[in-house]
Amino acid sequence: MSKILDQSIFLLVISFLTSLQSTKVLSEWKKCGDRECETAMSRVIATTDYLGPDCRYLNFKTGEEIMVYSKLSRKNENLWTGSKGKDFGYFPRDAVKVEDVFTAEEVEVLTKEADFLCLHGDKYAFE
Numbered sequence: 001m002s003k004i005l006d007q008s009i010f011l012l013v014i015s016f017l018t019s020l021q022s023t024k025v026l027s028e029w030k031k032c033g034d035r036e037c038e039t040a041m042s043r044v045i046a047t048t049d050y051l052g053p054d055c056r057y058l059n060f061k062t063g064e065e066i067m068v069y070s071k072l073s074r075k076n077e078n079l080w081t082g083s084k085g086k087d088f089g090y091f092p093r094d095a096v097k098v099e100d101v102f103t104a105e106e107v108e109v110l111t112k113e114a115d116f117l118c119l120h121g122d123k124y125a126f127e
Contacts, residue, residue, distance in 0.1 A: 026056075026079060026090065027072035030111050033103040037081075041103050042068045044082070044096035055118035058082060058089035066096060073108055081115075 033039035044067075046060045058081075060066060070081040071093070079090045 025116055027076040028111055029073045029108055030070045031073045031106040031108050032070045035107055037070045040067045042098050043100040044068055044098050047097050048095050050091055050095045056089055058087055058091045060084055
């Protein structure tokens with residue numbers, strides 16, 4: 001009986017951890033201007049105010065300029081990654097208008113767990 005209970009708890013823990021992991025990753029793939037995703041792909045202007053659901057998202061107001069560094073692909077193509085001043089995060093592509101394209105060639109690369117971390121002070125945390 002104890003062995004069956006141990007196996008049931010183990011399966012429950014595995015199931016829980018799997019569901020937690022799936023909420024962390026917004027997409028397994030992204031498109032960038034280079035393999036390291038360090039080159040700005042484009043400059044966009046916000047066409048609407050946006051307040052993201054958590055610290056992984058970039059908040060902005062209409063008219064603000066954002067530099068785009070990557071675009072999630074395959075699973076979630078609506079989210080792009082960019083910076084505004086010192087702030088960096090995800091935002092919906094339909095909330096911006098492309099002003100300048102810096103690179104027409106896009107490289108698709110796998111995302112990393114670190115792509116979906118929130119920075120709180122000096123610690124990283126998953127939402």
